[in-house]
Amino acid sequence: MDELFFKIDKLTHQYVDGTIALKDLSVSIKKGKKIALLGNNGAGKSTLFQHFNGILQPTTGSILFKGEQIKYNRKFLLSLRKQVGIVFQDPDSQLFSGNVRQDISFGPMNLGWAQEKVHKQVEWAMEQTEVTALQDRPIHFLSLGQKKRVAIAGVLAMNPDVFILDEPSAGLDAYYSKQIMHILRDIHQGDKTIILSTHDVHFAYEWADEIIVMSDGEVLYHGDPVTVFHNEALLNQAHLEKPWVFETAQQLLTKQLLWDEGLMPRSKEELFQLLK
C-alpha cells in the first residue's frame, strides 16, 4: 500500500469576496511520485497549492499531512513548511535578499542546519539550476528567467519531502524549461514527491507519473498520464490539448504505421524507437 503525504477530503475554499475556488475537492498525494497538475486559468491550482503549505485554511473539509490533521498554529505550520517547499509563480514576490547566494541560503538557514551543510546545499542547488555564475549578483540585476531559477534553487536547497512548483516553466525559454525538466527528473528520488502545475501538456505527459486535471475548483481526473488523453470530453472541458507525441502515435496507430505494443510512447525518443 502506498503511503500518503497528503489526504484531502471534501475541501472547499471560499475567498472573502465570495469566490469559491475549490469545491468539495478530494485528492490524495502519494509518496515518491511526480505529479503534474493541469487545468485552465482560474481552475484553483494555486489555491490548492497554498493549502498544501498551510497558507490558506479550508472553509470546510479536512487536510491530513502524513496522517495528521493540519493545525494552523505556528509550531505545526513551521514543521509542515520544513517538509513542504513551494516555489511561487512570481519570483519577485519570493526573492528579497541582497544577492543570489544569500537568498538561496535563507531557507536552509531557517532549517537550523550547520554552516557546512548549508554551504553544501546552497552550492548544490546553484549548480543544479545553473546560477553559480550569478551568485554575487543582487536580485534586481537579474532577468525574469534568472530570478525564476534562483527562486527554484532557494527551495531546492531546503531539500523538502514535497516539492511544489507553481508553473515553473512560465516565462522561461525552451532551453531553460528543458533544463528545469531535467532538474526535476534528477532530484526526484526515493520517497520525495514533486507536484507542479503547468500549461505544458507535452512536458506533463512525458515527465509525470500521475496527472491531476482540475477545472473550476474540482478534480476531473487523477491517474496515469496516458488514459487522460483518450478522454476527449474531459480534455474539452478542461481546455487541454493532446501532447503531440501522443497525438502522432494515435494517428500512426489508426493508419497502422506503428506496431501496437499496448504502451503509448511518452517521449519523442520512445516514439522514434517504435518507428524503427
Next chain:
Amino acid sequence: MLLIDKYAYFNRLNHVHPVEKMTLSLFLLLFSLMVKDAIVSLITFIVMSAFIIWGAKIPLRYYVKLLLLPGFFLLSGIATILFSFASIETAIPHVLWSAEFGSWKVFITENNIKVTTGLIFVVLSSISCLYFLTLTTPVNAILQILRKLKVPQLLIEITEITYRFIFVFLETALSIYQAQSSRLGYITATKWLHSIGLLISSLFISVFQRARELTIAMESRGYTEDIMYIDDNYQYSAVNWLIIIAMIAGIITVYLLFGGIL
C-alpha cells in the same frame, strides 16, 4: 536601474573587506566633523575623491554629477547664512559688504564668511566620505557588518526589505508608466495628471499586495524571527590596514601641525 547602486557592486574595490572601507570612511568623516578644520576637511575631500576616481574607478563625470546634487542644497543653505538682515539704524562691526532696502539693510560680515567657508569644507569632506562608502560597498555587505556589530535585527531587516522594495517599485512604476504612455496616457497636461494619479494609486495597492506575498513566501520558507544568511566571504588584507592606519595617522599629524592655518 540605479547607477549609484550598480557601481556599488561593480567597482574595483568591491572585493575589499567592508570593515576596511567602513573604518576608513567613517573615521575620516567623524574626524573632520569633530575638528571642523579647513585643511583637514580639504585633505579628506581630496583623498576620498582620489580613492573614488582612481581606486574604485568610478567615472569622473558621474562623480561630479553626484557632487552637484548635495551642492545644490549646500548653495541654498549658504545663501541664508551668508547674508544677514538688520534695521537700518543698527551699527554692525566688520562689515564687508552691505546694501540698503528701505528701512532694512542686507550685509555680509567677516564672521559670515568664516562660517560659510567652514561649512563648505566640512560638507564637501563628509559627502566625499559617504560617497566613498556608498559607491564601493553594496548595501548587503554593510548590513552584514552591522549584524556583526549587534545592531538590532529589526532595524537591519527593515533596511534590507526596504532596499529590495525600492527596486521592485521602481520596476513596477516604470512598467505601469510605459503601459500608460504607450496608450497615449501622457500626451496632454490633463491626461498626464490623470495618468499619474492612476499610477500612484495602483502602485499603492501593489505595495500591500507585494508585502503580503513576500510574507507568505518567507513564511513558507521557514521564516520565524530572524533573517539569516550565509555570510559573503571577504578577506582582510594587511596592506589595506597599513594604508588605512597610515592615513589616519597622517591626517591626525596634519591637524596637530597645521590645524587652523586656513
